[in-house]
Structures are given as structure tokens and as C-alpha cells.
Amino acid sequence: MPGDGPAAYLLPARDSAGGVRPLTSLSGDDLRALCRYLYLTRSVEERLETLLRQGRVVGGMYRSLGQEATAVGSAYALEPGDWLAPAIRDLGALFVRGITPREILLQYTACDSSLTGGKDTTNHFTVPSRGLLGPISPLGTQLCVLNGVALALKMRGEAGVCMTYQGEGASRTGASHEGLAMAAALELPIVVVLEHNRWAFGTRSSRQAAVEDWVDIAEAYGVPAVSVDGNDVLAVYDAARDAVDRARSRRGMTVIVAETYRMLGHAQHDRQSHVPEEELEAWRDRDPIRQFERYLVVSGFDSEPGLEAIRSAVAKELDAAVEDVRSRPYPAPADALTRVYGQPELDPAVPWTRRAGGGYVDVAQVHQAGRRFGART
Amino acid sequence: MPGDGPAAYLLPARDSAGGVRPLTSLSGDDLRALCRYLYLTRSVEERLETLLRQGRVVGGMYRSLGQEATAVGSAYALEPGDWLAPAIRDLGALFVRGITPREILLQYTACDSSLTGGKDTTNHFTVPSRGLLGPISPLGTQLCVLNGVALALKMRGEAGVCMTYQGEGASRTGASHEGLAMAAALELPIVVVLEHNRWAFGTRSSRQAAVEDWVDIAEAYGVPAVSVDGNDVLAVYDAARDAVDRARSRRGMTVIVAETYRMLGHAQHDRQSHVPEEELEAWRDRDPIRQFERYLVVSGFDSEPGLEAIRSAVAKELDAAVEDVRSRPYPAPADALTRVYGQPELDPAVPWTRRAGGGYVDVAQVHQAGRRFGART
Amino acid sequence: MTESPIRPAGPGSSPPGSCFRETTYLEAIRETMWEEMKTDNTVFILGEDVAVYGGAFKVTDGFLEEFGPDRVIDTPISEAAIVGAAIGAAHMGLKPIAEMQFIDFIAPAFDMIVNFAAKSRYRTGIGASLVIRGPFGAGTRAGPFHSQSVESYFANVAGLKMVAPATAHDAKGLLRAAIRDPDPVLYFEHKFLYRRVKEYLPVDEELLVPLGRARTYRPGSDLTIVTYGAMVYTSAEAAERIAAEEGADIEVLDLRSLRPLDTSAIVESVKRTGRLLVVHEAPRFGGFAGEITSQVCEEAFEWLDAPVRRVTALDTPVPYAPTLEDYYLPQVEDIVTAARWLLAY
Amino acid sequence: MTESPIRPAGPGSSPPGSCFRETTYLEAIRETMWEEMKTDNTVFILGEDVAVYGGAFKVTDGFLEEFGPDRVIDTPISEAAIVGAAIGAAHMGLKPIAEMQFIDFIAPAFDMIVNFAAKSRYRTGIGASLVIRGPFGAGTRAGPFHSQSVESYFANVAGLKMVAPATAHDAKGLLRAAIRDPDPVLYFEHKFLYRRVKEYLPVDEELLVPLGRARTYRPGSDLTIVTYGAMVYTSAEAAERIAAEEGADIEVLDLRSLRPLDTSAIVESVKRTGRLLVVHEAPRFGGFAGEITSQVCEEAFEWLDAPVRRVTALDTPVPYAPTLEDYYLPQVEDIVTAARWLLAY
Ligand SMILES: Cc1ncc(C[n+]2csc(CCOP(=O)(O)OP(=O)(O)O)c2C)c(N)n1
Ligand SMILES: Cc1ncc(C[n+]2csc(CCOP(=O)(O)OP(=O)(O)O)c2C)c(N)n1
Ligand SMILES: [Mg+2]
Ligand SMILES: [Mg+2]
Numbered sequence A, B: 001m002p003g004d005g006p007a008a009y010l011l012p013a014r015d016s017a018g019g020v021r022p023l024t025s026l027s028g029d030d031l032r033a034l035c036r037y038l039y040l041t042r043s044v045e046e047r048l049e050t051l052l053r054q055g056r057v058v059g060g061m062y063r064s065l066g067q068e069a070t071a072v073g074s075a076y077a078l079e080p081g082d083w084l085a086p087a088i089r090d091l092g093a094l095f096v097r098g099i100t101p102r103e104i105l106l107q108y109t110a111c112d113s114s115l116t117g118g119k120d121t122t123n124h125f126t127v128p129s130r131g132l133l134g135p136i137s138p139l140g141t142q143l144c145v146l147n148g149v150a151l152a153l154k155m156r157g158e159a160g161v162c163m164t165y166q167g168e169g170a171s172r173t174g175a176s177h178e179g180l181a182m183a184a185a186l187e188l189p190i191v192v193v194l195e196h197n198r199w200a201f202g203t204r205s206s207r208q209a210a211v212e213d214w215v216d217i218a219e220a221y222g223v224p225a226v227s228v229d230g231n232d233v234l235a236v237y238d239a240a241r242d243a244v245d246r247a248r249s250r251r252g253m254t255v256i257v258a259e260t261y262r263m264l265g266h267a268q269h270d271r272q273s274h275v276p277e278e279e280l281e282a283w284r285d286r287d288p289i290r291q292f293e294r295y296l297v298v299s300g301f302d303s304e305p306g307l308e309a310i311r312s313a314v315a316k317e318l319d320a321a322v323e324d325v326r327s328r329p330y331p332a333p334a335d336a337l338t339r340v341y342g343q344p345e346l347d348p349a350v351p352w353t354r355r356a357g358g359g360y361v362d363v364a365q366v367h368q369a370g371r372r373f374g375a376r377t
Numbered sequence C, D: 001m002t003e004s005p006i007r008p009a010g011p012g013s014s015p016p017g018s019c020f021r022e023t024t025y026l027e028a029i030r031e032t033m034w035e036e037m038k039t040d041n042t043v044f045i046l047g048e049d050v051a052v053y054g055g056a057f058k059v060t061d062g063f064l065e066e067f068g069p070d071r072v073i074d075t076p077i078s079e080a081a082i083v084g085a086a087i088g089a090a091h092m093g094l095k096p097i098a099e100m101q102f103i104d105f106i107a108p109a110f111d112m113i114v115n116f117a118a119k120s121r122y123r124t125g126i127g128a129s130l131v132i133r134g135p136f137g138a139g140t141r142a143g144p145f146h147s148q149s150v151e152s153y154f155a156n157v158a159g160l161k162m163v164a165p166a167t168a169h170d171a172k173g174l175l176r177a178a179i180r181d182p183d184p185v186l187y188f189e190h191k192f193l194y195r196r197v198k199e200y201l202p203v204d205e206e207l208l209v210p211l212g213r214a215r216t217y218r219p220g221s222d223l224t225i226v227t228y229g230a231m232v233y234t235s236a237e238a239a240e241r242i243a244a245e246e247g248a249d250i251e252v253l254d255l256r257s258l259r260p261l262d263t264s265a266i267v268e269s270v271k272r273t274g275r276l277l278v279v280h281e282a283p284r285f286g287g288f289a290g291e292i293t294s295q296v297c298e299e300a301f302e303w304l305d306a307p308v309r310r311v312t313a314l315d316t317p318v319p320y321a322p323t324l325e326d327y328y329l330p331q332v333e334d335i336v337t338a339a340r341w342l343l344a345y
Helices: A006-010 A028-053 A068-075 A091-096 A101-108 A141-155 A174-185 A215-219 A233-248 A277-284 A288-298 A304-326 A333-337 B006-010 B028-053 B068-075 B091-096 B101-108 B141-155 B174-185 B215-219 B233-248 B277-284 B288-298 B304-326 B333-337 C025-039 C063-067 C079-091 C103-117 C120-124 C168-180 C231-246 C263-273 C289-303 C322-328 C332-344 D025-039 D063-067 D079-091 D103-117 D120-124 D168-180 D231-246 D263-273 D289-303 D322-328 D332-344
Strands: A083-085 A162-167 A190-196 A225-229 A254-259 B083-085 B162-167 B190-196 B225-229 B254-259 C020-024 C043-047 C072-074 C095-099 C131-136 C161-163 C185-190 C198-202 C215-218 C223-227 C250-254 C257-259 C276-283 C309-313 D020-024 D043-047 D072-074 D095-099 D131-136 D161-163 D185-190 D198-202 D215-218 D223-227 D250-254 D257-259 D276-283 D309-313
Touching (some): A028 A091, A028 A101, A028 A304, A068 A190, A091 A101, A141 A162, A141 A190, A141 D079, A141 D103, A162 A233, A174 B174, A174 D079, A190 A233, A215 A225, A215 B215, A225 A233, A233 A288, A333 C322, B028 B068, B028 B091, B028 B101, B028 B233, B028 B288, B028 B304, B068 B162, B068 B190, B068 B233, B068 B254, B141 B162, B141 B174, B141 B190, B141 C079, B162 B233, B174 B190, B174 C079, B190 B233, B215 B225, B225 B233, B233 B288, B288 B304, B333 D322, C020 C168, C025 C043, C025 C063, C025 C168, C025 C185, C043 C063, C043 C079, C079 C095, C079 C103, C103 C185, C131 C168, C161 C168, C168 C185, C215 C231, C223 C231, C223 C332, C231 C276, C231 C332, C250 C263, C276 C332, C289 D309, D020 D168, D025 D043, D025 D063, D025 D168, D025 D198, D043 D063, D103 D131, D161 D168, D168 D185, D168 D198, D215 D231, D223 D332, D231 D250, D231 D276, D250 D263, D263 D276, D263 D289, D309 D332
Parallel strands (some): A162 A190, A190 A254, B162 B190, B190 B254, C043 C095, C095 C131, C161 C185, C223 C276, C276 C309, D043 D072, D131 D185, D161 D185
Antiparallel strands (some): C020 C198, C161 C257, D020 D198
């Protein structure tokens, strides 16, 4: 739990030891950039919700409402050449690393021109040239794969650092444990952000583990673990910066436990009927965006009109992106056949019942093939 | 690492806090029983080695030389109705729980009359009526299954406690993590003995994890974890007794880290060429049997002639068991077909190429079956 | 695939009286667990979000309140440990039903199932009477990890049983049989059918469908289609179309159980029709059709008037975009085309 | 199964000159990794006990000293993490060879292989060029968990490739091809053959056997036996016996690659002989023979003069006792009997 109530934010943010933050190593431009990423994250998710209701988003979507600061603040500590491996609720981190809202919209609407070509959902894309490793649905697996990326960076003597995210629920998987244990044993340059958002699907995190403090679970791996107010974008940034520096100087993995809260249900269909309203209310007061806005204004880094300008720039950008995406088609059906193997000749053929150009075969024709004695009739 | 050298054993054993043990809650009979189990373990393994050389042990075998006290001392803390789930090197624990040397010899020689009917190796037997859950080879899985046993005991309100063992190497598996995490989350009456014997197959435990103290790994689960000199049978017993009491009073799981050393290779084929002789020498000084003998003699619980009497009784028992086993046959070949399913009618049929009574079919006969128009020729 | 509600052919297609209730496939599963837990207090449920939340698909909604936390257990996200606990509890004489939130997530429990659950009886004489159930199948635009058919991963593993009901009736009857079965049963529920399939089922009767018995979903004499899961409906639609358009009469055999497999029903049908088409939703290569083909070759080769053919999904992961997923899955037209081919052979 | 050294038929069966060296199956694997690591510094090895200890079967003995700890990596006992790291490294352009100490322990990595490695290229366009190798197969009295054949667990998974060499020559050639292949390749080494198979292999030649090509191990015209792994020798022995005893000429086709499968070689042979027997060491139900049978039915049905038949292991786990294991495994006599049956049909 964050140590102080929202009022603390009326002062310059505090460092993790509770002292007043030396007015941050970040410039005003950095702070405005962080603010913009926070706005972008929340707004894109809202647009996606609308598109979902309109039947344009295919499948489902997962919101990060209330957790945006964790994703944004941590990813902001990375440098060019670093790698990011986000979990499902880390949209903000993707924006920080250069993914555009348009790319996200294309992806959720299963468009031909999306990063996966319509073949996979949500943020399941991997783009090595941009240092991105996407997750797959089975939880815990991604970290194991990121270890391989980190191993390669280390073997090549490159300076890159890998950052990844994991829900506290996902930390219960065997894969997560194996991944963390291996990263620690091989001293890989990895930063793991454990997003303790109190819920895993419909189950409270307190029922998922007997630990009081989720930092304890990181201690098992013999690496430094720190706890941070995940709703304080600057606190997250600071912790991430330290961890990234540590990884970059090849002193190994760090685990950052971000204390935050999942303000909406697991996915769109989850109405949160088991969540007490008071609990939501208490965390609403800690909304990471409103807190950061207040900080920017009170500390004089920006003003309400300045923030409004960022907001409307974001809105305008998204209007255009949504408009653009509306006209994008789904992939051509037969694209389903491609890209299974590295050798296209091994990709599956058009099914024997179908014609290559579309439609189904004329039975009389296929019949000539595969006969020893010619047609029987 | 055990805190003191072997000399400490010249005094009455110490309790875990370092004080002198109140001359132990165990009676002289208990102490002699422990001693007998230690002898039995080492001697049976020696007999198995001989039988292996003679080609009677099928497959391979795994020794617990140097670790006998961990298995024996811990299992001695169990009561009737409790469950034991041993790892591969916990032969001593099986003897404490009533398995006989003969049963072990039958099992390793793949005899018809063995506990698995020759269908599985080593200690891979499960005998619910005797509170035994055997392991399978894939490491980490057994604990997950034991959780189910503990769950059942808890649901039924029975007083039983479950004890299991795991090498520090096995603790790196995903299954081990999931099992520990679930046992902790569901507050199951389980005692886990983590056998830190410095090696996993041919790899040092220090290369398997970045922790300094293996007790740290247990802390991650929010349960009590204690470290104990695994070569001190009484220290192990005491720790296990406490943990068993805790589990029995339904206060949840405990992890006991037993600090010990694998004095031989992983299995018979491993010549330990990577192990420095000094290291082995140092641990040889801590041999759990010799230490305990010294303790029994110095403390006056027994005398050298008394111990010799136990040793020769064990030897005589084993002579008889080995003799008996030599005449036992392998299972009948067609037993391979049975016991796959709970309904025998679903077990596989005799292969179509074979006759039920043995031998192969006469082709002319089978030929009549499965023909629409009768034989062609 | 059909988008409208599916009313399976057979007795449940119209209300036969007041002691029948319209039941969805999902309700059938829910009711069976409820009934079995009522009558046998060794039955219990464990899985992710099954208790407080009532299950991702709300299959176990209200169970916690009725049966209490000892018998409806929320676990951490740990499929291996879930299956492991089920095995141990089964060793103790309990009857665990382990839920996989999506059947795709059975993969992390693969080792536990294949090496522990399946081999336990053979190795030690101690069986593991347990059910592992979860939603499988495509057609819901859920992408590669919430759409798989996993039967082939387990098909070569002796000691396991596998069922895949297509109707609410069989969802009930097979689940009851699975719970009472002495062996580990993988129970695959087709999520596309959850709320689409509706049938009138008897209220007071204890439906039980023995494992290992196929059902003739649609009788016919000219060609046998062997299938299971949602493909039963796709196949039946193709059969109707062929019947209407060219009068040929296709038999649709719904396997219901994959292991034990009802070989004699398949062979009997093929001997009557002389032609066999196997349809499944899993990919082609290494799919379950292979086993069926082998068995038919062994037992009815001489009765085959045409090659055994397959209509299956593509040899690819399940793609996400609707255009791709539709192309991936066998469609009615594929089956019609294949049937025409076989009929004309 | 043969107990004496196995000298596979073909060019390697006698020393053809000084630039040939007698090589065991195990040495062939070892040498290929060594050679590939020498010529391509992106190739590296990771697994349990592969570095300091040199591998449970000493396959990588001396590699650590030669290639250093960055390229020969001891990992914790974590098969999922091993495969995961291999995938990530492959994404980065490295060529990982991940060792499973026994192929049975691939089970805990099932999720990583099936859901991450296999689907990566399709989903994202980024492939995973990696090899997962390990000892499989029975006949060594090692019980249910050190004897399995696991090909069927993966057969239905698009995106994977699988090979199972029977000779030292192919162990070399396929491993090289696997390392250079753009996709994830499961490389199954038969542990029974490790030290038993000995061949004369060229010292300076770079052996490469393309994936997806079967090899006619023994030509023949009366019956085709399709097989792979150690069963190649059992089948060949049966073929010799039949040739000696009744003069019939059996073709033994060693698949070598299971996926991609050399369908055209199988079909070509069956069209010539008109009779097919599939032999494998894995259990029968749901085994790999099913896929072969389906494909042959589809492409050569009219050429079949007899039903396709199978000789396989029992539908049980692999039992431990020698009597049981021998009964479990296909024996030369089973194949002889089956061949006689087919020849007489
Ligand atoms: C291996 C596996 N099991 C189950 C699921 C289904 N599932 C998806 S998200 C989720 C909860 C995740 O909780 P957490 O890791 O805390 O992340 P959060 O949603 O809170 O961000 C579950 C159970 C899955 N994706 N993978
Ligand atoms: C999942 C799995 N991977 C690999 C192995 C092979 N293996 C058998 S024992 C062993 C080492 C075990 O070390 P540890 O757990 O420390 O037990 P110890 O032998 O020291 O008692 C390994 C790697 C296995 N049995 N299971
Ligand atoms: Mg969470
Ligand atoms: Mg060890």
C-alpha cells in the first residue's frame, strides 16, 4: 500500500525513503511527456472500449485503469537498444517505447495491416527491431523467453537491458518461477516489474499467496527487490531507473513490486460484483493521473491550461487514428495459410475441398487425381 | 553449513538455538532405533550396489551416503496415520515408516512380487494404506500431488500430517514452486524437507541459484523456514517434530532446510571427477552415522558392543533378505498388459501378432478375420 | 459455423412435457456438477476463480455458497499444482473436478497429466479417479490461445480417457460418467456451444452416458461422417444440404468419447455405408482422424469403397481475425464438397 | 532388440578408406555440435549439467573447456525456462541447442514448445530457429520415465519440426540441418543406439541430411515397412529373416524426419509394393502410424492390396522389468508375423 494518502501529492513527490524528492532528475519536458503517455494510455483504452461496443474490436480487451503510472513510469527508464516485454495491462509502456495508437487500434481490430497481420490478439506482437517481446496468453512464459534475449545481449557484450512485467497472479505459475530463478542464476540484465494490483481475474491476491509483502517473493531469488507506489509515476520511474542502471552495469536482475490497483474488472465481461465499493473509492482517490496532474500544477511544472492542451492534442491524434482504422480491412482469408514455417514451401496447402482463388472445388475435377484405374462410375 | 565441527558431538547434541539439548525427549530405545535405521539405510544401499554389480538390480540406483540422518531423523517425527513422500535419496525415511529391506530389494530387482509388480523403478511406489506417496522421475511433481493428500486429510478433519523431501535442485522446477505456493496458500498440513546436499546431478547448488542461504527460498511462500544440520539426526528430528506439531495443529506448512552433502555421485555411473577431494574429506568428518555413534557412546546411551550388536542384527536380516530375493522371478511378460485402467476390459489386448499364451500367431488363422469376401488366394 | 441457437436433433429438440426443462450446454455441465456434489460429498471442485468469482464462464456460480470453501476451492494460477492436488485427493478416495480456465492452459499441466495421473495406476496400482474439464474449441474470435483443440496432445497417452460432448444431453451424461469413472478423464467442453446449444432435458432423471459409446446423430446409408464437438453440427448441416440437394443419405456419428473409442460403432457404420469422412476441428497433421483411419483400415478395409478422407482445420495455429479463423475452420461447404467427392467415387 | 553392436546397412558399414572414421551414434551428435560451434559462433548449448559435468551421457564433455561458459551453459532444473531462453536467444539471431536430459523431461516444457516456440512465427512473423534435443526410446530397462517416445505429443502442433535419426550418418546430417533450420526442431536421439550404432563416416565431409527426406534403408518390392528410430533395425532384421525364409522382398523405409513427413517417398513405395506396415516404438492408440495411414489412404488407396497394419508398443506406460519391457516393445517376431500376414493377404 502506498504510505500516504493523496494529499502527499500536493507537495513535491517524495522519494522512497519518505523524504522530499530533490526536484527530480527529469526535465519539465520529461514530465510533460510522462503526462502525455498517461493520457494516451487512458484515452486509447477508452476508444477501444467504444470500438468494442461497436463490434470493431474483435474478441476482448483488458483495461489498465488505475495502473497506468506503473507501465509508463517504468518504461520511461529504458534507453534505445533496450527491450520491453509487457504484460496485458502495460499499454502505456508500449507507447513510451514508440508503439503508436494506430498500431494498437489496428491490432485490436484484427486488421490486415496490424503488427501481427490479424493473426494474434491484443499486445501479442514481437518486434525485435524495436526491442519488443510480446506475451502469449499462458502466464509466466514470457519472462523465460526474455531471459534468452538478455542472454544474447550479454553474450554479445551489448549494453541493452530487458524490462518485463508480471501480475502477482502470474507469479504463481511454474514458468514464472523457472524464469526468475534462471535470470537470477545466470545474472541476466533484467528488470521485473511485479504489478501487485490486488486481483488476479476474480481472485484476491491475498488468496493467491500467504505472503504479507509481495517483496518477499523476490527475495527468494537472491536479487534486490524494492517496493514502490505503483500509482506514483515518478516513484516508479526512480525505482526503474535504479534497476535499469544496475542491470546495465551487469550487476544482475532487480524485482520492483509496484503496489497498485486494478480499477476495472479482469476484462470487459467482468462486472466486479465482488469488489466492495469503498475499496474502489479509496483507490479512486489515488488515481495516478489525477495525482500527477496535481503534482505538475502545484510544483509549477505545468498549468491546467497546459495540461488541457496535451489532452486535446491526444484526443485529436486519436480521432485521426480511429478514423483511419475504421477503413482498414481484415486480412484476406487465405493469409491464414502463411508464415507457419521459415520455408514457405512447408506452409499448408489450400485445403483439398477449396479453390486457391476462393470458393470450393468442383468435385468432378479433383476426382481425376489419386486414381489407379481412372474414374470408376 | 553446520555451525560447528564434529567435535561438538562429543558433548550432548545442541538444540537449534545453540544451547545444550535437554538430554532429548527421545528415550534410549528411540535412540537405538534411530541408529538401527541409519545402519539399515547404509547397509541396504551397499547390498544394492553389490546386486547391481551382479546384474540383479535392474537399471540404476541412487545412494544417500552422507545424508542418511536427514531422512531418518525427519521421518521419525511422524506418527501413525501420517504420510510420507520421499525423494530418491530418502531410503532411510521409508524404513522408519515400515517399508522392509526385502520390499526394497524386490523393487530394485524388478521382481514380480515387488510393490510395483516390476512396473516401476526404485522407490516409485504408492501405498495409501501405509501412508506412502512415491515420487515419479519428473522433479517437483510429487509435492503437488501430496498437496491433494493433505487437502483430503484437512477436508475430512483427520489429524494426519504429510512430510515430503526435495533436493535443492528440484526446487528450481516450476512444479515445485506451484506446489509450495499452493500448499502455503491453502494452509495445508505439510512439512517439506529441502535437502541441500550441494549438488544436483553434476551441477553445484551455488550455480543453480543466487541465494546465499537456501532458507531464503522458503520465505517467499510466507511460511516458517528453518535451517538444520542435516547430518545431525537429533537436530533433524527436533526440527521435524516442531514442524509436524505445527502442521498437526493446523497452523500450516513448514520448510526445513537440511544442510548436508551428497558423498557419492548422482548415480552409479557418476565418478565425481569434478568434486575436490578436500571437500569430500571435510564432509567425511561429519559422517552422520559416525557422529551419532560417538554421541551414543559418549552420552552413555549405548556402548560400542551394543552398537555392534545392532550392526550384526542388521547384517543378518539383510543376508536373509538378499537370499530370499535372489530366487524371486521377474513378472510374467503378459502382465505388461494389465492395470492401465480401472476397468480391466479397457486394458490393451494381446497384440494381434501374438498368442495369449505366449509366442506368435499362426498367420493362416488370423487371416480369416476382417475379410469381406473371405480369403483371396 | 452456425450463429443462431443450436437445437440438436433428437429427443431434446422439442418440449416433451412438464418434467422437461430447456437447458443450455453450459447449464447441463453446471447442473451435473451440482447434482453430483449434492449426492456424493467426496466430489469437489478446484481451479482458478471457481469459488468467489464462480468461474470465468460462471459455470460454478453459486457453488461456493452452497457447498462451502472446502469443496469449491480457488487456487493460485498453477495448473500443474491444480492437477497434482486432484491426483493426491483422488488417491485418498475423493472425486476432484479440476477446472482449466481455458483448455489451452492445460499445457502447463501436461507433465502432471501425462506422467503422474495417467501412469499412476499402472505403476503403483493406485488409480486417480478425477476429471479435468475446460472449454476448448474455436469459432469465438479468441485467437491462438483461447481456441485450441488439445485432444491429440493426449491421444497417445495410455491411462487417460477423453470425452468431448456435442449436446447438452451428452454434456450431462458424460460428465456424470466421468465423475464416477475410476480413471482420469479429460472432459473437453466446446465453448462455442456453451450458450448456443439448447435442449429439453428431463428434470428428475439421472442422465448418464457411458464413456466409450458413440451416438448416431443422424442416421444414413451412403456415407459415414465421424466427428465430435462443434463439428457435429457443421457436419449435420452438410448432411442436410446434401440430402436436400441430391438425395444422398449421410450418417453422422458423434463420437462423444475419444478414448475409449467406440471402434465397433465406427466399423459397423462404415461397413454399412462403405465410405468414411472424418471431420475435426483440430489441425490435420497428427490429428485424431489418423487413429480413426488406422482402426477402420484394420477392421473394415474390405468394406471401403472409397479412400478415407479428412476435413480438418488448417495445419496452423488458430488465427484471430474473423476472415482467417473462418478460413482456418472446416466449413459446411468443405464437408459438402468432401461428401460429394466421396459419394461420387 | 539387438544386444550386439549395430552396424547399419549402407555405405558406412565398412571402412572405405583412410579419411573415414568409425563413429558411434553418440559421437556423431557430439561431433556435429562441435563442428557447428566451431564454424558458427552463434551456436550455443544450454541445459542441465551440460557444461561442467559434460552432459548426463557425456555428449558435451569437453565443450565447456573449448567454447567457454557463454556458449555452454549449465542451467537450473527448469525445462520450461531452458526452452524459453532458447526461444528468446533465437529471436536475437542466435542458434540455441537446448538439451533435455531425457526426452521424458520435455513434458514440463510442453507449454513453452507448443504455445511459444511453435506459434511464434505465425503470430508475430518472428521465428525461433532452435533445436531441442534429448535421448528418447525404450529398451534400456529404465522404466516409465526414462524410456518414452514423445513424438505424438507434438505431432498435431503446426510450426514444429521433428526428426528421429536411426544411423550415425543421419544423426550427423539431421543435426546439422536442424541447427541450420529456421524453425524449432525437436531432435529425438534414440538412447539405445547411442553406443551400439557404429559406422564409418567421412572425416572431412560436411554431412547434411535435409529435413523431410526419408531413406530407403532396405529396398524391396513386396511390402513396405515405414518406421523410424531403433525400430529401423528391428524391422530390417525381420525383413532379412523373411527374405531368408521365404524369399519375399521387403522394403524398409526409415522416415528420419517425422515432420515434415516425406509423404511422396512413402506413397511411391506403397504404390510399388501395394502393402504397408507401419512400425513404431510408441504406443498404438493415437500414435504416429495414424498420420501415415491417413496420408496413404488419401494418396495411394487404390494401390493398396491389403489393409495398412501397425506393429507398435502396447497401449501402456513403458514398464520396468525386462520381461515386461520386452513384451511391451515390438519384437522382430511381431514384425515377421505381421509381414507374413500382409504378404499372404
Ligand atoms: C497459465 C495460465 N492460466 C490461466 C490463465 C487465465 N488468466 C488470464 S489473466 C489471469 C489473471 C492474471 O492475474 P495477474 O497475473 O495478477 O494479472 P492482472 O490481470 O492482475 O494484471 C488468468 C487466470 C492464463 N492466461 N494462463
Ligand atoms: C523435470 C526433471 N528434469 C530433469 C531430471 C533429471 N534429474 C534427475 S535427478 C537430477 C538432479 C536432482 O538434484 P537435487 O534435486 O538436488 O536432488 P539430489 O540428487 O541432490 O538428491 C536431475 C537433473 C528430472 N528427474 N526431472
Ligand atoms: Mg493482478
Ligand atoms: Mg541436491
